[in-house]
Amino acid sequence: MPRIPASYLINRVITLFLTVFIAATLIWIIPRLSPIDPADIMLGRMAAGAGSVEGSEDILAQLRENFGLDQPLIIQYFKYLGNIITFDFGLSTASFPTPVSALVAEALPWTIGLMLISIIITFIIGNLLGALMVWDHSPNLVKVAIPAAMVFTSIPPILSGLLLMWIFAAKLQWFPLTGSYGLNVEPGWDWDFMISVLHHGFLPALSIVVVTFGFWALGMRGLMITVQGEDYTKLAEAKGLRPRYILYRYMIRNAILPQITAFALKIGMLVAGQVLVERIFAYNGVGKLLYDAILDQDFPVIQGVSFVIILMTALAVFLVDLVYPLIDPRIRHEGA
Amino acid sequence: MNVLDITDLSIDFPTSKGVVHAVSHFSLSIPHGRRVGFIGESGSGKTTTALAAMRMLASPGFVAGGDIKLNGVGGTDILSLNEEEMRRVRLRKISYIPQGAMNSLNPVMRIENQIWDGIIAHEGHVEPSELQRRSREVLAGVGLEPHVGQLYPHELSGGMKQRVCIAIGVCLQPDLIIADEPTSALDVITQRHVMQTLREVQDKIGAGLILIGHDMGLMAQSVDDLAVMKLGELVEFGTVKQIIEDPQHPYTKELISSVPLVGGESFLDSTGSPPIQEDAGDVPLLEFQNVSRVYGSVTALHPMSFKLDGKVPKIISIVGQSGSGKSTMGGLMLGFNAPSTGQVLFKGQDINALSGDAALTFRKEVQAVFQDPYACFNPFYRVDHALKFPFKRFGLARDEAHVEQAMEEACVAVGLDPSLVLRRYPHQLSGGQRQRLIVARALMLSPKLLIADEPVSMVDASLRATILKNIHDLKDKHGISILYITHDLATAYHVSDYVMVLYHGHVVEAGPPKEVIGNPQHAYTRLLIDSIPWPDLARDWGSAEDAKRDLQKLGEIADRPETVFRGDVSGFALQTA
Numbered sequence: 035m036p037r038i039p040a041s042y043l044i045n046r047v048i049t050l051f052l053t054v055f056i057a058a059t060l061i062w063i064i065p066r067l068s069p070i071d072p073a074d075i076m077l078g079r080m081a082a083g084a085g086s087v088e089g090s091e092d093i094l095a096q097l098r099e100n101f102g103l104d105q106p107l108i109i110q111y112f113k114y115l116g117n118i119i120t121f122d123f124g125l126s127t128a129s130f131p132t133p134v135s136a137l138v139a140e141a142l143p144w145t146i147g148l149m150l151i152s153i154i155i156t157f158i159i160g161n162l163l164g165a166l167m168v169w170d171h172s173p174n175l176v177k178v179a180i181p182a183a184m185v186f187t188s189i190p191p192i193l194s195g196l197l198l199m200w201i202f203a204a205k206l207q208w209f210p211l212t213g214s215y216g217l218n219v220e221p222g223w224d225w226d227f228m229i230s231v232l233h234h235g236f237l238p239a240l241s242i243v244v245v246t247f248g249f250w251a252l253g254m255r256g257l258m259i260t261v262q263g264e265d266y267t268k269l270a271e272a273k274g275l276r277p278r279y280i281l282y283r284y285m286i287r288n289a290i291l292p293q294i295t296a297f298a299l300k301i302g303m304l305v306a307g308q309v310l311v312e313r314i315f316a317y318n319g320v321g322k323l324l325y326d327a328i329l330d331q332d333f334p335v336i337q338g339v340s341f342v343i344i345l346m347t348a349l350a351v352f353l354v355d356l357v358y359p360l361i362d363p364r365i366r367h368e369g370a
Numbered sequence: 371m372n373v374l375d376i377t378d379l380s381i382d383f384p385t386s387k388g389v390v391h392a393v394s395h396f397s398l399s400i401p402h403g404r405r406v407g408f409i410g411e412s413g414s415g416k417t418t419t420a421l422a423a424m425r426m427l428a429s430p431g432f433v434a435g436g437d438i439k440l441n442g443v444g445g446t447d448i449l450s451l452n453e454e455e456m457r458r459v460r461l462r463k464i465s466y467i468p469q470g471a472m473n474s475l476n477p478v479m480r481i482e483n484q485i486w487d488g489i490i491a492h493e494g495h496v497e498p499s500e501l502q503r504r505s506r507e508v509l510a511g512v513g514l515e516p517h518v519g520q521l522y523p524h525e526l527s528g529g530m531k532q533r534v535c536i537a538i539g540v541c542l543q544p545d546l547i548i549a550d551e552p553t554s555a556l557d558v559i560t561q562r563h564v565m566q567t568l569r570e571v572q573d574k575i576g577a578g579l580i581l582i583g584h585d586m587g588l589m590a591q592s593v594d595d596l597a598v599m600k601l602g603e604l605v606e607f608g609t610v611k612q613i614i615e616d617p618q619h620p621y622t623k624e625l626i627s628s629v630p631l632v633g634g635e636s637f638l639d640s641t642g643s644p645p646i647q648e649d650a651g652d653v654p655l656l657e658f659q660n661v662s663r664v665y666g667s668v669t670a671l672h673p674m675s676f677k678l679d680g681k682v683p684k685i686i687s688i689v690g691q692s693g694s695g696k697s698t699m700g701g702l703m704l705g706f707n708a709p710s711t712g713q714v715l716f717k718g719q720d721i722n723a724l725s726g727d728a729a730l731t732f733r734k735e736v737q738a739v740f741q742d743p744y745a746c747f748n749p750f751y752r753v754d755h756a757l758k759f760p761f762k763r764f765g766l767a768r769d770e771a772h773v774e775q776a777m778e779e780a781c782v783a784v785g786l787d788p789s790l791v792l793r794r795y796p797h798q799l800s801g802g803q804r805q806r807l808i809v810a811r812a813l814m815l816s817p818k819l820l821i822a823d824e825p826v827s828m829v830d831a832s833l834r835a836t837i838l839k840n841i842h843d844l845k846d847k848h849g850i851s852i853l854y855i856t857h858d859l860a861t862a863y864h865v866s867d868y869v870m871v872l873y874h875g876h877v878v879e880a881g882p883p884k885e886v887i888g889n890p891q892h893a894y895t896r897l898l899i900d901s902i903p904w905p906d907l908a909r910d911w912g913s914a915e916d917a918k919r920d921l922q923k924l925g926e927i928a929d930r931p932e933t934v935f936r937g938d939v940s941g942f943a944l945q946t947a
Contacts, residue, residue, distance in 0.1 A: 264473055265468050265469070265472075265473040265474040266473060266474055266475055266476045266477070268426070268468060268474075269466070269468050269474045269475070269535070269538075270476070271426060271460070272424055272426060272460055272461065272465070272466035272468070273460060273461045273465075273487070273488040273491065273538065274457045274458060274459070274460030274461040274462065274488070274491055274492060275457075275487055275488065275491045276457070276491055277457075279487065279491070283476070283479070283487070284476050287476075287478055288476070288477065288478060291478075361478070362477075362478060363477070363478060363522040363524070364477060364522070364524045
């Protein structure tokens with residue numbers, strides 16, 4: 035097992051904490067630059083519900099106190115930092131008084147389930163197709179079919195989602211139109227529920243795969259062309275190695291390295307990036323939670339979701355940094 | 371019996387501008403155990419011919435006619451094999467040692483795995499212990515320790531990587547080894563060791579050898595027969611002795627005479643004398659005051675001081691192998707990196723503390739020519755742009771007509787026909803033309819000092835002399851002082867007025883070239899000179915044992931730095947710590 039130098043590890047851990055800290059601070063500052071007063075909005079919502087509100091000034095003051103908005107900014111900031119360490123993002127203003135952490139915790143497994151699976155499938159399919167576009171020994175059919183399939187990449191996910199819904203859900207009725215699971219099953223770790231989840235997740239996942247595999251395929255194609263021209267690939271051929279072995283062990287093995295870094299960045303983006311897909315399929319994930327929160331100007335939820343996105347990105351990059359020296363021996367020297 | 375018979379071989383490359391005949395009607399036979407050199411300039415078809423024998427022609431090239439037969443009558447007809455049969459021939463029957471030793475190994479695979487996968491691809495399943503034994507054996511055969519097998523390519527030096535490639539090439543004891551400029555990226559000392567290793571293992575397994583190259587000296591010291599190629603045709607073939615002592619074809623004669631020799635006849639017109647620079651004043655043009663440069667824990671340049679007087683222009687050569695600190699010195703002079711200690715002064719001013727106008731003047735008066743003529747031009751602009759832009763930027767242009775005139779004059783001064791090179795894109799010009807344009811570009815700005823970092827190492831041998839003549843003319847006709855950074859002692863010998871030999875950041879020997887290179891005193895300089903392959907059969911390169919002993923000697927030199935000062939030259943004063 036290759037050894038990772040301690041200095042490399044320390045470097046990466048410091049980077050991880052700094053990233054999260056700076057991001058958390060920005061998340062706190064940006065809403066405070068906004069002229070919108072969350073207490074006002076809540077009051078407005080109450081007023082809209084009840085027709086009129088008695089003693090609005092008192093209620094506003096009470097609301098501000100509840101949210102801690104009556105305290106000096108610096109105290110608010112440190113309280114905030116203390117809270118986010120325990121994942122306490124306060125209470126949602128739209129679904130008052132549900133804690134933000136509860137909303138996020140409920141939505142996160144759905145998003146991670148759907149998005150992680152679809153992005154992993156996309157990554158594998160995209161890179162493999164990108165590699166086959168370049169490989170000399172690919173069947174001609176593959177070389178023609180892949181660029182044609184790339185057309186899908188230029189379709190916005192919202193359109194492809196609607197298109198898939200129309201064909202497979204509305205016309206053919208193979209898959210349900212919307213939702214994360216059927217109304218006739220109870221959530222739980224049983225067979226019926228699992229089937230229902232997979233059945234409902236298929237179309238949203240497919241719409242993501244169809245529109246994003248081209249990103250990986252095109253990137254991989256460029257990297258493969260470079261690797262194909264490398265001297266080591268030529269020497270591999272001159273050594274009389276089998277073409278398939280050269281493809282996997284010499285070409286893809288080297289070309290995939292930058293893609294893995296991109297993959298880490300995508301993992302963080304998957305929550306934010308597929309908001310619309312979750313929205314049109316009425317899929318109860320973090321994306322939909324964020325979408326609704328923005329419409330409702332529910333700042334605590336926006337903050338909470340943003341923080342989770344950043345944490346996931348930073349963690350994914352951190353993990354890739356840890357894995358990278360194992361897959362690229364040249365990295366081990368850096369920092370040592 | 372012949373290991374390879376090439377009969378009437380033609381190779382075509384269809385391009386959008388018509389078919390290029392890369393090789394035409396080439397016939398040659400290589401007997402078992404014989405070493406044959408293919409020599410010629412880039413584009414002469416020597417590599418293409420060899421790759422055809424491997425059936426590895428770069429697309430869209432194809433064999434338009436002729437035969438390639440392995441192992442004579444009843445042997446294998448290379449051109450009629452199917453893909454799988456051809457795969458089985460590679461490495462087992464014909465092995466290939468590639469040119470770019472630096473990148474020829476898979477960076478994410480251990481060395482031993484890269485030896486094993488070749489064995490497995492041809493022999494199927496082999497016991498791990500047997501694989502271990504064989505990889506150790508071939509590594510030992512090229513003088514590498516067993517532990518090298520467990521390393522990754524980036525942990526090896528260039529010379530070690532090239533020896534690994536040789537080990538891979540001989541591990542299945544092929545009938546024929548094709549070595550494509552196997553030492554072009556190596557310094558002379560390592561080159562000698564690698565070539566001796568290759569000859570030794572090739573001799574042991576009795577394989578035929580094709581050595582592709584452009585260096586007549588290397589050929590003279592390495593092969594038995596020589597095939598001279600030009601524009602895809604075999605122009606002359608014979609034993610090395612015949613060809614070097616009595617070349618028949620004019621091109622062969624040109625190839626031989628274009629190699630500058632230490633102590634040989636100069637290719638320069640030495641009658642000229644550089645114009646005295648009256649306006650130079652008493653302040654030295656360039657001065658190093660106790661300058662050193664440290665990168666992390668590595669000292670690239672140890673403290674040194676020199677003064678270069680600008681009154682009588684001079685060419686000062688800085689020679690050394692890669693990693694000796696010579697390019698670091700060039701970077702310091704150009705202000706590209708700041709010294710770790712001391713100061714670099716140009717006309718008495720610290721170049722790292724210049725402001726505004728002074729900095730601009732410094733950039734105009736100190737020009738540079740770099741190694742790679744391909745990377746020096748922006749491929750999106752016509753070459754005029756590279757010439758015009760600095761000329762206008764430094765406020766030298768009066769009007770468009772003046773710019774045109776200056777460009778044309780500069781082209782003529784470096785021996786280029788302006789109507790053939792101007793208004794073209796870089797990719798339409800040859801490497802030699804581009805490098806001369808870079809010299810012309812520098813000349814247009816009438817600089818006082820030119821830093822030329824390996825200006826001819828990437829151009830064909832026959833053009834080197836011409837470009838060095840251009841650079842020499844800058845001194846003689848235009849009064850420009852030049853720092854010539856090179857690994858090539860022979861050119862430094864002819865071109866320069868003063869030579870500094872660098873080793874591990876130390877100046878080990880310095881003085882006029884006739885003394886330093888003509889009669890070296892320091893052990894390192896002597897080693898460098900002894901390692902040069904001479905295109906002269908009477909001067910033997912020594913055995914593999916000699917080469918190995920010399921490599922060990924190098925390590926000892928590094929431990930005791932000292933400078934051997936030879937004769938002085940007026941206008942240049944050097945001091946080392």
